[in-house]
Amino acid sequence: MSTVTEAVSAPIPTSSEVPRRHWIALIGGLLGAFMAILDIQITNSSLKDIQGALSATLDESSWISTSYLVAEMIAIPLSGWLSMALGKRRYITWTTVIFTLSSLLCSISWNMSSMIIFRALQGFSGGALIPLAFSLVVQLLPIQKRAIGMAMFGVTATFAPSIGPTLGGWLTENFSWHYIFYLNIPPAILMIFMVRYGLDDEPLDLGRLLKADWLGIITMALGLGCLEVVLEEGNREEWFSSPFIITLAIISGVSLVYFVINELQHKKPLVNLRLLSNRHFAMSCVAYLILGMALLGSIYVLPLYLTQIQRYNAMEIGSVLMWMGFPQLLIFPLVPKLTAIIKPKYLVTFGFVMFGLSCFVNTHMTVDYGGQQLIFSMLLRAIGSPFIMVPLSLVAMQGISKEQTPDASTLTNVMRNLGGAFSIAIIATLLDNKTREHLAHIKTSLPAVSTDAWYQLQQQASAFMHAGSDSATAMLQAQASLTATMQRDAAIMAYNDVFLMMTAFLALAAVLMFSSKS
Numbered sequence: 001m002s003t004v005t006e007a008v009s010a011p012i013p014t015s016s017e018v019p020r021r022h023w024i025a026l027i028g029g030l031l032g033a034f035m036a037i038l039d040i041q042i043t044n045s046s047l048k049d050i051q052g053a054l055s056a057t058l059d060e061s062s063w064i065s066t067s068y069l070v071a072e073m074i075a076i077p078l079s080g081w082l083s084m085a086l087g088k089r090r091y092i093t094w095t096t097v098i099f100t101l102s103s104l105l106c107s108i109s110w111n112m113s114s115m116i117i118f119r120a121l122q123g124f125s126g127g128a129l130i131p132l133a134f135s136l137v138v139q140l141l142p143i144q145k146r147a148i149g150m151a152m153f154g155v156t157a158t159f160a161p162s163i164g165p166t167l168g169g170w171l172t173e174n175f176s177w178h179y180i181f182y183l184n185i186p187p188a189i190l191m192i193f194m195v196r197y198g199l200d201d202e203p204l205d206l207g208r209l210l211k212a213d214w215l216g217i218i219t220m221a222l223g224l225g226c227l228e229v230v231l232e233e234g235n236r237e238e239w240f241s242s243p244f245i246i247t248l249a250i251i252s253g254v255s256l257v258y259f260v261i262n263e264l265q266h267k268k269p270l271v272n273l274r275l276l277s278n279r280h281f282a283m284s285c286v287a288y289l290i291l292g293m294a295l296l297g298s299i300y301v302l303p304l305y306l307t308q309i310q311r312y313n314a315m316e317i318g319s320v321l322m323w324m325g326f327p328q329l330l331i332f333p334l335v336p337k338l339t340a341i342i343k344p345k346y347l348v349t350f351g352f353v354m355f356g357l358s359c360f361v362n363t364h365m366t367v368d369y370g371g372q373q374l375i376f377s378m379l380l381r382a383i384g385s386p387f388i389m390v391p392l393s394l395v396a397m398q399g400i401s402k403e404q405t406p407d408a409s410t411l412t413n414v415m416r417n418l419g420g421a422f423s424i425a426i427i428a429t430l431l432d433n434k435t436r437e438h439l440a441h442i443k444t445s446l447p448a449v450s451t452d453a454w455y456q457l458q459q460q461a462s463a464f465m466h467a468g469s470d471s472a473t474a475m476l477q478a479q480a481s482l483t484a485t486m487q488r489d490a491a492i493m494a495y496n497d498v499f500l501m502m503t504a505f506l507a508l509a510a511v512l513m514f515s516s517k518s
Contacts, residue, residue, distance in 0.1 A: 018141060022140040022198055023140075025136060025140065025197070025198025026136045026137065026140050026141070029191070030136075030156050031191045032092070032195075035184050035188065036126030037160035037164075038163070039103075039126055039164075042165070043068075046169070046171075053177065054109065054112045056111075063119075065119075067123065068126070069421065070229055070232075073225065073228045074127070074220070074221045074224060075124045075125070076130075076410060076413050077271055078128070078217065084205065084208060087201060088135065088136075089195060089196060089200065089201050092132050092195050093192055093196060095132070096129065099125035099126055099184065100188040100189070103188070106118045106122060108178075131410075131413060150394070151333065151335050154335070154385075154386055155328065161295065161299050162299070162326075163322060165299070165317055166318025166321055211268070213262070213270040215266075219258045226249070227256070227421075228421055230248050230249050234425055235425060235428035236428075271410050275411060276411070278399065280398070280517065284392065284395055287392060287396075288392070288419065289418060290352075290419060290505050290508065290509040292420040293419040295385070295416075297427055298324075298359070298381065301499075303317045304431075306371065306374075309367065309491060309492060323375050325382070326382075327379060328382050331383060332386045332390075335387060336390065339391055344395045348391045348392045348395055349514040351386070351387030351389075351391070352510035352513060353507075354380050355381055356506035358381040360503045361376060362495075362499040367488065395516065396408065423502075427498050435491050438493040
């Protein structure tokens with residue numbers, strides 16, 4: 001999910017009147033961003049179906065999402081440079097064509113290797129569409145209307161991942177998993193026509209391509225790409241007990257160190273890292289990191305909880321998550337008006353507080369805590385997200401000059417995506433470790449309630465005997481049932497710990513924003 005990637009040479013609109021063709025181009029760009037963001041999450045509900053159709057293992061199917069995210073992460077810092085070298089109209093058209101073709105190729109994948117390659121291609125082109133959409137907000141709208149454009153982009157950035165699992169589950173259950181990729185084709189074709197109608201053509205700047213910061217590009221791609229794989233696959237590979245993870249971590253660390261050194265010394269760096277010396281902007285980057293953790297972390301952990309503990313299917317999960325998405329559509333139109341009368345930093349603080357509360361109310365879940373009980377927290381999240389998305393972009397860009405906007409946008413963008421990757425890695429590891437820890441505690445405390453436990457065991461054994469099992473088999477079944485109950489309760493306590501961690505991070509973001517001088 002991305003923000004501004006603005007060409008330095010582009011004039012800033014000053015008139016309050018926006019031509020109709022510019023609105024059409026902007027809506028086309030936002031449509032592309034919506035589809036690209038939607039595709040990050042839409043496959044999550046269909047992984048089992050895709051896995052079965054392509055005869056893949058569970059570990060292999062995890063690369064369907066990982067390959068998309070890795071390619072998207074690499075594409076983000078490149079989009080500003082390429083749009084200036086190729087021209088926005090031409091670059092958006094080409095990337096949309098590639099996104100459309102790669103979506104079609106994903107639907108006809110013949111094995112998991114082909115699926116992973118096509119998803120990476122889809123992620124690389126989709127990763128470009130997201131920042132390009134926000135660049136249109138900055139370039140086509142005057143300052144007086146920019147908050148409206150940011151609100152429109154905010155809808156794509158938060159609403160798309162909220163409905164992704166719902167839409168993916170519905171298409172898979174009623175048609176087939178292929179339709180989650182067919183879905184991209186009609187909007188993409190429409191988007192091409194809208195952008196080509198609304199934007200002027202720009203000449204190719206081949207000199208910019210030839211004089212690019214190639215060392216920065218290579219070290220950035222290696223560093224961020226390998227880091228994304230480490231974070232996505234680390235828990236499944238048992239982290240640094242895996243030679244694969246160790247190798248990628250070393251490559252990532254060395255590449256990123258060289259990238260930082262190169263960017264600080266290069267006359268025309270790919271990304272101007274000196275902006276981080278601005279304390280105010282650096283604090284905003286931390287807020288973006290936490291925002292990414294909260295947004296993608298919640299979209300990751302909630303379906304996992306509903307699947308593992310409540311045994312929900314894709315459609316049932318979607319019916320819960322939609323409470324996090326649809327209410328935002330009512331709130332986003334109000335935010336631009338509020339930014340005119342309330343300091344953006346206070347709106348961002350309020351958004352982080354509401355998001356934090358939504359996580360806090362989920363820190364005391366029990367086995368009876370299902371979809372109906374989660375709706376309240378979903379609504380709190382839906383209220384908080386719009387108050388973060390739009391004002392935070394205003395807060396971050398205060399004091400940033402026109403020439404620094406592309407670099408500032410890339411940094412906030414990367415921080416948000418890294419936040420999501422860090423969040424998923426931390427959550428997956430924390431769930432495993434805390435489940436084992438709580439299970440060990442339950443087992444050690446079992447003797448203290450041995451009478452009640454023995455009575456429950458006898459009751460379950462009697463029930464199995466009435467169902468037709470002999471006494472020995474019934475006792476084994478009862479013991480297995482008790483063990484499963486203990487594991488389930490340990491997992492629930494681990495989920496509570498995850499939500500508590502997310503609450504703490506969101507509280508930190510609220511404090512940072514409230515204490516900023518803007």
